[in-house]
Amino acid sequence: MKETEFVPVILGGDITTYSLARSFHEEYGIKSVAVSMLKSTMISRSSIIENIIVPDMDNKERFVERLHEIAARYPGKKKLLLACGDWYVRLIVEHKAELKEDYIIPYIDLELLDKLVLKDSFYSICEEVGVPYPKTFVYDCSHPQPLDFDFPYPVIAKPASSAAYHYAKFEGKKKVFRMADKASLEAMLDKLGKSGYNYKFLIQDTIPGLDYNMHILTVYCDRNGKCRFFAGGHCLLEDNAAMGVGNPVAILNDVNRELMEHARRFLEHVGYTGFANFDIKYDSRDGSFRFFEINTRLGRSNFYITGSGFNAVKWMVDDLIYEKEFAGEVIADNTESLYTVVPKDVLTTYIKDDHLRQRVVELYAKGGNPSGLAAALCPSIQEKSCVHDPLAYAGEKNLVRRLYPAWFMLKQRRKFKA
Numbered sequence: 001m002k003e004t005e006f007v008p009v010i011l012g013g014d015i016t017t018y019s020l021a022r023s024f025h026e027e028y029g030i031k032s033v034a035v036s037m038l039k040s041t042m043i044s045r046s047s048i049i050e051n052i053i054v055p056d057m058d059n060k061e062r063f064v065e066r067l068h069e070i071a072a073r074y075p076g077k078k079k080l081l082l083a084c085g086d087w088y089v090r091l092i093v094e095h096k097a098e099l100k101e102d103y104i105i106p107y108i109d110l111e112l113l114d115k116l117v118l119k120d121s122f123y124s125i126c127e128e129v130g131v132p133y134p135k136t137f138v139y140d141c142s143h144p145q146p147l148d149f150d151f152p153y154p155v156i157a158k159p160a161s162s163a164a165y166h167y168a169k170f171e172g173k174k175k176v177f178r179m180a181d182k183a184s185l186e187a188m189l190d191k192l193g194k195s196g197y198n199y200k201f202l203i204q205d206t207i208p209g210l211d212y213n214m215h216i217l218t219v220y221c222d223r224n225g226k227c228r229f230f231a232g233g234h235c236l237l238e239d240n241a242a243m244g245v246g247n248p249v250a251i252l253n254d255v256n257r258e259l260m261e262h263a264r265r266f267l268e269h270v271g272y273t274g275f276a277n278f279d280i281k282y283d284s285r286d287g288s289f290r291f292f293e294i295n296t297r298l299g300r301s302n303f304y305i306t307g308s309g310f311n312a313v314k315w316m317v318d319d320l321i322y323e324k325e326f327a328g329e330v331i332a333d334n335t336e337s338l339y340t341v342v343p344k345d346v347l348t349t350y351i352k353d354d355h356l357r358q359r360v361v362e363l364y365a366k367g368g369n370p371s372g373l374a375a376a377l378c379p380s381i382q383e384k385s386c387v388h389d390p391l392a393y394a395g396e397k398n399l400v401r402r403l404y405p406a407w408f409m410l411k412q413r414r415k416f417k418a
Contacts, residue, residue: 006321007077008032008313009070009103011057011092012084013040015341019303019390020082021049023313026306026395035070041404047397058087064095071102078321079103082297086117086162089297104320106274108296115270116294119160120200126291129269131262134281134290135205139189142198147182151205154180157188160200168197176246178206207283207290211238212353215256215280215289216248218298218305219263220315225271227264228326229315231305231333232256236351236360237342241415246279249412250347251304251339252359255332259289264330266291275316277302304339307388338363338387342412350416363387 008024010017013036021032025048034049037057044051052070056062071079081103083089092099093110107113115121126133137149138160149155157177159165170191179185185203192201207213214235222228233251263278277295282288298312305312310333318324340347344364351357367385392405 005077006030006080006317007074008080008082009067010034010082010084011088012036013038013043013051014084014300015042015390016084016298016300016302018043018046018049019301019306020084020298020313021046022390022393022395023303023306023311024048025393027311027314028317033070033074035066042391042408045398045401045404047401048393048395058091060091063091064098067099068102080316080321081105083107084297084300085166086295086297087166089113090117090163106316106320108273112270112272113296116272116296117162118200119158119202119293122294125266125270129265131266132288132290134207134292137203139201139203140199141189141193141201144189144193147185147203149203153182153185154178154206155185156202156204156206157185158202158204159197160202164199165197168192168195170195207281207285209282209284210352211248212236212351212356213282213284214238214246214248215254215259215282216251216299216301217256217259217263217278217280218302218312219260219267219276219278220319221267221272221274221276222319222326223273223323225268225273226326227267227330228319229310229331229333230255230260230263231308231310231312232259233301233304233339234356236338236356237347248301248304249340249342250351250360251301252356253304253308253333253335253337253339255334256289260332262289262291275312301339301341303388303390304337305333307339307390308333308335308337310335336363336386340387340389341391341408342416343409346413346416 010020010032017034024030024032031048031050034043035052035054037055039053043049054066083092089107093107093113096105120138123133123136135151157179177188216233218231219227220229232254234254235248236250236252239247239249267276275298277299279292280289283290302312347360348357363386367387391408396402
């Protein structure tokens with residue numbers, strides 16, 4: 001089968017969407033179909049994306065109908081369905097039986113999804129297989145109870161179900177809360193209880209350390225449930241916006257065999273297939289790495305893999321489109337490279353670790369400045385760089401879209417300064 005005989009259908013309109021589309025275009029020279037609810041400057045003018053705008057795409061009753069309509073536009077082609085949000089993953093998985101008529105679906109079944117994405121259940125599995133995780137108190141929003149835990153304030157508070165939390169609306173909503181005392185925690189939980197969110201909220205021991213104590217690990221498990229590929233990342237800087245907290249904006253590729261073994265043991269224990277992405281934090285108090293959560297899809301910063309030379313989407317295509325058999329050895333991404341969606345001066349200003357800041361400077365020196373106006377006008381300079389901005393792509397033919405990364409970097413600079 002020729003590469004042009006399949007088409008990626010990506011649900012979303014953010015950096016995740018563009019990064020995936022770029023990876024498909026780099027590897028196979030094909031356009032991706034991006035289905036978004038709104039017109040997005042990031043993808044709507046792209047020459048590597050066909051953007052289909054469906055305003056009611058998050059309507060559960062219309063979701064399957066809309067996807068069948070989209071599939072009908074590409075007769076005779078295999079269609080690989082990808083999601084850029086947890087709520088889309090859940091909708092796909094809940095309707096997998098109907099969607100399999102038209103799409104190849106690279107996601108696990110609903111029973112396993114519920115065990116993993118509900119973070120309280122995720123920690124139970126960690127306990128079973130000996131994977132370290134933070135001390136956690138599970139608060140049930142449907143049955144309020146006393147806040148009784150044995151670790152001190154400040155504490156971290158976050159939803160056990162990201163998909164359910166997506167629909168919650170209340171003043172002061174954040175992706176993750178850092179609560180200084182019991183009074184502020186109780187006040188937030190009271191607002192949360194009135195928001196319609198009725199699942200569990202996790203109260204956790206605050207592991208000390210700044211952004212650069214965070215690590216991520218992306219793993220691909222083949223259709224037989226065997227781990228085939230690992231790509232580790234050392235987070236250098238995170239987004240600081242209320243609903244972006246925890247999203248890395250700069251990642252240095254990193255190999256950590258201890259974390260790989262923890263992830264392999266976890267994933268093969270549950271029979272996982274497809275991509276998994278773990279958030280992990282180093283605990284300087286005892287020298288351990290604590291697994292925070294699993295994302296059952298490629299994350300927002302997935303281009304840290306492709307930029308390093310191991311095209312992320314090729315694993316899915318080889319496994320699910322071409323049904324290739326993998327060699328026996330497990331591959332680890334061992335290329336040192338820097339993924340960033342913020343300018344160099346933001347990194348050198350806000351990365352507080354001297355050694356990591358110096359590594360950033362050295363990687364930029366090896367390949368020049370790969371982002372901003374220079375990259376927009378001549379993005380091929382990234383091809384020789386050790387630094388990779390997913391939005392600045394040499395294969396982009398639309399001039400207006402090629403200028404977009406310079407504007408985006410300016411916006412990032414202003415946001416961090418603010």
